[in-house]
Amino acid sequence: MKVLNIVGARPNFMKIAPIHRAFSRYADIQSKIVHTGQHHDYEMSGVFFEQLDLPKPDYFLGVSNGSHAQQTACMMLEFEKILMLESPDLVLVVGDVNSTLACALVAAKEHIPIAHVEAGLRSGDKQMPEEINRTLTDAIADQLFVTEQAAIFNLMKENIGLHKMHFVGNVMIDSLVYCCSKMRDKCIAKDPYILLTLHRPANVDNPAVLREIVKMIENLSELGPVIFPIHPRTLKNFAQNGLTPQLEHIANLELLKPQGYLEFLELTKNALLVVTDSGGIQEETTFLQVPCITLRQNTERPVTVEVGTNHLLPDWNATSVLMLAKHLMEGNSKKGRIPDFWDGNAAERIVTILREKYINSYVCAGKRQLFDL
Numbered sequence: 001m002k003v004l005n006i007v008g009a010r011p012n013f014m015k016i017a018p019i020h021r022a023f024s025r026y027a028d029i030q031s032k033i034v035h036t037g038q039h040h041d042y043e044m045s046g047v048f049f050e051q052l053d054l055p056k057p058d059y060f061l062g063v064s065n066g067s068h069a070q071q072t073a074c075m076m077l078e079f080e081k082i083l084m085l086e087s088p089d090l091v092l093v094v095g096d097v098n099s100t101l102a103c104a105l106v107a108a109k110e111h112i113p114i115a116h117v118e119a120g121l122r123s124g125d126k127q128m129p130e131e132i133n134r135t136l137t138d139a140i141a142d143q144l145f146v147t148e149q150a151a152i153f154n155l156m157k158e159n160i161g162l163h164k165m166h167f168v169g170n171v172m173i174d175s176l177v178y179c180c181s182k183m184r185d186k187c188i189a190k191d192p193y194i195l196l197t198l199h200r201p202a203n204v205d206n207p208a209v210l211r212e213i214v215k216m217i218e219n220l221s222e223l224g225p226v227i228f229p230i231h232p233r234t235l236k237n238f239a240q241n242g243l244t245p246q247l248e249h250i251a252n253l254e255l256l257k258p259q260g261y262l263e264f265l266e267l268t269k270n271a272l273l274v275v276t277d278s279g280g281i282q283e284e285t286t287f288l289q290v291p292c293i294t295l296r297q298n299t300e301r302p303v304t305v306e307v308g309t310n311h312l313l314p315d316w317n318a319t320s321v322l323m324l325a326k327h328l329m330e331g332n333s334k335k336g337r338i339p340d341f342w343d344g345n346a347a348e349r350i351v352t353i354l355r356e357k358y359i360n361s362y363v364c365a366g367k368r369q370l371f372d373l
Contacts, residue, residue: 001359002030004088007057008038008075008099010048011172011280014261015094015117017052018174018347026351028359032058034082036075036099039064047260051182052175068098068129075102083110090358093141094118094171096134108140115354117171119144120151121279121300127202130279131300143357145350147283148303148339168349169341172283176265177344183266194220194325195271199231203277203295207241214246215318220275220325221252227267229256272329275321282310287342291333293324309336 003023005016016033023031035057049056061078063071075098083091083106091107093100094117107114119138123131138144138155146152147170155165196217203209220226230238238244247253259267265284268274274285274292282301285292286308297314304310311334313324341349 001028001089001355002086003032003090003092003354004082004086004103005031005033006036006079006091006093006099006103007033008036009095009097010039012094012097012099013048013052013054014175014280015171016092017054018171018178019092019094019117019350020054022347022351026355029351029355032086032088034059034079034103035061036079036102037062037064038071038075038097038099051179051261072098072102075099076106079103079106080110083107083112088112090115090354092117093137096121096130096137098129098133101133101137104137104140113143113358114141115143115145115350116141117145117350118147120146120155120165122151122154123296123298123300125298128200134300143354145346145353147342147346148301150302166350166353167341168353169343169346170283170339171346171350172280173287173342174344174347175261176284176287179262179265182262183269191225192272193225193227193270194223195267195274195276196220196226196228197231197274197276197278197281198295199234200277200296202297204231204234204237210237210241210243212318214243214250216316216321217247217253218250219318219322221250223322223325223329224252224272226250226253227256227271228253229259229264229267231258273325273333275325282308283342285309286336287338289336291328293321293328295321303339307337307339309334 005020007013007016020031020033023029037060059082061075063074063078090113091103092115093104104114116137121134125131144155144164145166145168152165198204217226238247268284268290269288271290274281274290277295279301282292282294282299282304286304289309292310294310294312295316299305299312305312311324
């Protein structure tokens with residue numbers, strides 16, 4: 001079986017790495033990696049391949065710029081060429097970025113089976129491009145691998161058959177477990193600190209919200225040092241709105257360039273508190289048992305709130321973030337638990353199911369046909 005694994009943005013690399021390793025353990029599977037180029041520079045892409053032990057992609061499409069429509073269309077055109085050249089038996093996509101939907105659409109049009117890893121996650125917010133990407137990908141995928149029970153209920157509400165769904169756990173945690181042994185405990189911060197990440201358009205594309213973010217950081221810095229690995233998009237928006245000088249004058253704030261996976265895991269593991277609008281960080285903090293505040297109206301990962309260490313803070317402002325952060329840092333954070341199947345073995349479960357669906361069943365069918373003859 002030949003499989004094309006699609007990656008495009010940073011979260012994809014953490015999800016594909018354990019799956020590619022699991023595929024590579026079987027002689028009857030040829031696993032290839034297609035990088036669309038959605039995140040293409042070293043900080044956003046290359047360092048992740050090194051740290052996750054991912055081989056150089058078999059194909060690099062080089063599509064990074066443009067609107068959502070332009071990006072998706074260009075990816076489709078370029079991926080179609082690869083599909084015609086390779087004639088794969090399966091296309092595997094992960095997560096909810098533009099690369100996920102673009103490549104799934106091309107595969108569906110060519111009647112090539114699609115596996116979607118991290119299926120069924122829903123925020124209910126169609127203002128988020130990720131919500132459109134994951135909903136449409138699930139509608140056309142043949143095998144849906146889910147990370148939590150809520151995802152199954154979401155897919156059932158969309159009239160997707162149970163026979164397509166597989167509750168396998170979380171491949172993000174596979175990468176976290178795999179990389180834990182590589183961490184050197186050389187965290188850059190010596191004192192207890194708050195870790196901050198922000199990149200969602202709802203937060204960083206709005207000048208009024210950006211100004212509130214500056215106030216929030218000023219407030220948080222009164223509780224202790226704040227470490228802020230800043231996304232290029234966020235950095236650019238601060239600069240365009242003339243807010244960079246205010247940030248640089250916050251004494252207890254340390255601005256960092258985007259971190260490698262290992263470096264960021266160390267920062268997360270050693271933080272007193274994480275404040276974020278990321279999806280994956282909600283999962284990582286839950287596994288690492290670190291209190292997390294998520295600055296969003298909703299989350300597509302409710303298990304991190306229901307059983308994990310995540311606190312969702314909709315309609316937030318600088319004051320409400322300070323109040324909740326202070327409450328958590330005074331020892332009032334909830335004692336979360338690690339969700340079911342978040343054990344580092346999700347990728348092996350995925351590959352076992354795919355081999356059964358597309359290799360073993362095919363071989364058995366062929367043997368039955370020969371017997372009948």
